[in-house]
Amino acid sequence: MEGPFSGGWNGIFPPVWFTVLFTLVGAAVGSFLNVCISRIPQSISIVFPASRCPQCGHPIRFYDNIPVVSYLLLKGKCRDCRGGISFRYPLVEIVTAIFPGVLFWKYGLTPAYPAAFLFVCLLIVITLIDIDQQIIPHVLTLPGIPIFALLAVLLMGLTFVESFLGIMIGAGVLYFVAVYYEALTGREGMGGGDVNLLALLGAFLGWKSLLFILLASSLMGAIVGIAVILLKGKDMRYAIPFGPFLCGAAVLYLFIGEDLTELFFSFRM
Numbered sequence: 126m127e128g129p130f131s132g133g134w135n136g137i138f139p140p141v142w143f144t145v146l147f148t149l150v151g152a153a154v155g156s157f158l159n160v161c162i163s164r165i166p167q168s169i170s171i172v173f174p175a176s177r178c179p180q181c182g183h184p185i186r187f188y189d190n191i192p193v194v195s196y197l198l199l200k201g202k203c204r205d206c207r208g209g210i211s212f213r214y215p216l217v218e219i220v221t222a223i224f225p226g227v228l229f230w231k232y233g234l235t236p237a238y239p240a241a242f243l244f245v246c247l248l249i250v251i252t253l254i255d256i257d258q259q260i261i262p263h264v265l266t267l268p269g270i271p272i273f274a275l276l277a278v279l280l281m282g283l284t285f286v287e288s289f290l291g292i293m294i295g296a297g298v299l300y301f302v303a304v305y306y307e308a309l310t311g312r313e314g315m316g317g318g319d320v321n322l323l324a325l326l327g328a329f330l331g332w333k334s335l336l337f338i339l340l341a342s343s344l345m346g347a348i349v350g351i352a353v354i355l356l357k358g359k360d361m362r363y364a365i366p367f368g369p370f371l372c373g374a375a376v377l378y379l380f381i382g383e384d385l386t387e388l389f390f391s392f393r394m
């Protein structure tokens with residue numbers, strides 16, 4: 126299917142300077158995402174005050190706040206208290222820095238490009254908050270649903286119906302899974318956060334994406350779940366948050382799932 130937004134970069138890689146620039150911007154955005162990840166669950170402003178060392182509280186100097194580079198120069202230690210800085214910070218910056226490049230390769234300079242990057246940024250924040258706190262803040266998903274539905278229709282070439290059904294089916298499917306799981310096992314397996322998250326993914330990627338997302342996330346979740354049992358001897362009741370797998374599957378959908386889904390639906394028609 127050759128839509129206006131499905132063209133990509135026609136196999137030609139962007140010039141090197143473009144890739145370098147995009148990667149630097151991505152790393153800076155990743156630095157901001159780190160702030161969001163630590164502050165949103167505490168309901169602290171993501172703009173003010175400036176970042177502080179979580180251990181000694183000393184404000185971080187601007188020249189110590191360069192993504193990845195500062196971490197390496199400081200050898201992962203705070204300049205003031207020598208307390209260890211989590212490797213998570215540069216990791217989030219590196220992961221975020223990769224996406225402007227790979228999304229450009231996928232979308233080219235189309236309106237879909239910034240929308241997809243914004244979407245991935247939100248998923249990175251949700252993933253790490255869910256890993257840290259086992260919650261997916263409503264403050265991210267609930268405003269995200271209408272905003273990303275709008276972006277999908279205006280910039281991603283989705284129809285209103287595809288996006289709307291994505292919200293409805295996305296929320297509905299996991300809601301019923303959650304209700305039945307709890308009725309059968311007496312345990313709460315799937316939180317309301319996961320329900321809102323799948324609605325958000327459906328809003329941006331459309332209802333057709335949901336089958337791929339549910340299959341891919343369940344598969345990844347099962348693999349990691351079994352690995353945790355084998356490595357740590359914990360049983361399945363040891364709750365592994367499902368949000369990161371939903372987010373991972375959604376990002377995978379941007380790159381391979383969309384084509385697979387088109388193929389699937391073309392067979393059925």
Ligand SMILES: [Zn+2]
Pocket residue numbers: 178179180181182183203204205206207208
């Ligand atoms: Zn410190």
